[in-house]
Amino acid sequence: MKIINLQFPNKYSAKKKEFVLAMGYFDGLHLGHRAVIQQAKRIADKQHLKLALLTYSQSPAGFYVNDPVLKVPILPFRQKMQMLEKLGVDTIFLIDYNLTFGSQSPEDYVDNYLAKLGASVVVAGFDHTYGSLKDKADMKHLPRYANGRFEVYTVRECSDYFGKISSTRIRRLLSEGDLQAVNELLGYQFQTVGFVVHGNQIGRRIGFPTANQALEEKQLLPKSGVYAVRTKIVTGPLAGRSFNGMASIGRNETFGSDNPITIEINLFDFSADVYDEEIIVYWISFLREQVKYANAEALIDQLKQDRIDSLDLLKEIPKSKNYS
Numbered sequence: 001m002k003i004i005n006l007q008f009p010n011k012y013s014a015k016k017k018e019f020v021l022a023m024g025y026f027d028g029l030h031l032g033h034r035a036v037i038q039q040a041k042r043i044a045d046k047q048h049l050k051l052a053l054l055t056y057s058q059s060p061a062g063f064y065v066n067d068p069v070l071k072v073p074i075l076p077f078r079q080k081m082q083m084l085e086k087l088g089v090d091t092i093f094l095i096d097y098n099l100t101f102g103s104q105s106p107e108d109y110v111d112n113y114l115a116k117l118g119a120s121v122v123v124a125g126f127d128h129t130y131g132s133l134k135d136k137a138d139m140k141h142l143p144r145y146a147n148g149r150f151e152v153y154t155v156r157e158c159s160d161y162f163g164k165i166s167s168t169r170i171r172r173l174l175s176e177g178d179l180q181a182v183n184e185l186l187g188y189q190f191q192t193v194g195f196v197v198h199g200n201q202i203g204r205r206i207g208f209p210t211a212n213q214a215l216e217e218k219q220l221l222p223k224s225g226v227y228a229v230r231t232k233i234v235t236g237p238l239a240g241r242s243f244n245g246m247a248s249i250g251r252n253e254t255f256g257s258d259n260p261i262t263i264e265i266n267l268f269d270f271s272a273d274v275y276d277e278e279i280i281v282y283w284i285s286f287l288r289e290q291v292k293y294a295n296a297e298a299l300i301d302q303l304k305q306d307r308i309d310s311l312d313l314l315k316e317i318p319k320s321k322n323y324s
Contacts, residue, residue: 001085003092006113008101012093014118017150019052019091020044021119024128026055027167028074029083031187032125032158039155040123041088049120050090054113056097063099064133069220074170076193076217083188093117106131110145121151125158160185177223177286189230189282192219192263196274202252203264206296208303210248210264211274213281224250224261226287228310230317231265234278243267246303246310247281250290268307285313 006012022040026033037053044051062071073080084092095101095113104112109130114122124139131137137145139154146152158165165185173182174190182190194215203210211231229247233239245267251259265281287309293299 001081001089001092003081003094006093006095008096008098010112010116013116017118017120018050019117019119020047020049020121020123021052021054021093021114021117021150022123023054023114023130024124025059025061026053026080026084027059028170028186029080030165030167030170030185032165034087034187035158036123036125036155037084037087037089039153040121043121043123043153047120051088052091052093052117052119053084053089054093054095054117056095058097060097060102063097063102069171072218072220074167074174074220075191076215076219078216079191079193103132105135106137106141107145110142114146115149119150121153122146123153123155125155127157171220174220174222177225177227179222179227179283179285182222183284189284190222191283192221192281193217194263194279196277196279198275199262199264200252203266206300206303208266208300209271210266211279213263213265213279215263216278221249221263222283222286224290226290226306228284228287228313229265230282230284230314231267232280232282233274234280236274236277238272238274238277243270244311244314245270246287246306247283248290266303266307268311284317287313 004012020040020043022037024033024036041051059070059073081092122142126139129136129138139152142152163169170182170185173185179190192213192215194213196211197214199210199212227247227249229245230242231245232242245265247263247265249261249263251261263281287306291302293302
């Protein structure tokens, strides 16, 4: 898959029309996003064209809404690109979004970008918008701006019993720790990607050694708590192997009130050294809130129960469950 970086003003101009172009930020690549991409892929296959995406290096919404959470993606960029390649995307047009780019009128955006990317067909979701906040336009207006230079296809809403499947909804569910609902809407297991770093060794001293994960990129995390997880070792002698476990997101308050927030994973039946190795943690289900215990013995008793609860949950999730 090829990635073409675009700036403002745009200097790129395709020599021929060879793409069906899907556009959007696609934060999390959830089922609604996949419906758009898969529809674009079907059109591309039928017309013997390549599939391309027009997307952004960071969330456009994060520039206009005073909410730091919106600046942090649900899915790390590298994982997002890997998933897009698996979905059959040939080319990514990646825009370095900024306020100058975002101030374009809808007509200028179409003339300066969409019409110059070699698209025979442009595809997006029913609620996709483009152009400046003042003059923002929707998909109903795109055929007029296209003016015959490309066809337009709008994908209808993707929803379930509770409403539209959206990144906003997934962010809310993550903040509530509802990983089972998150994973259903994503269509794969929510994951954090990073490297194993040295911690304070408290887990090892109490019989529950942990792999502390330092994130490769900033990304949204579930709320603080304890979770059932599966962890894949990506590098080193155990590369490719996955292990059941339980993970904690929190400050380890039983052992101090001013500790930093850490991601700590206890891998079941595991004793290998994986320091500095890359791991992917797949977050399966919430177990309990973080609790400050009176002493280490009380915490150990709870961790024993957490292990039992994790194994009960994980045995219900087939090893073949979609992880990407």
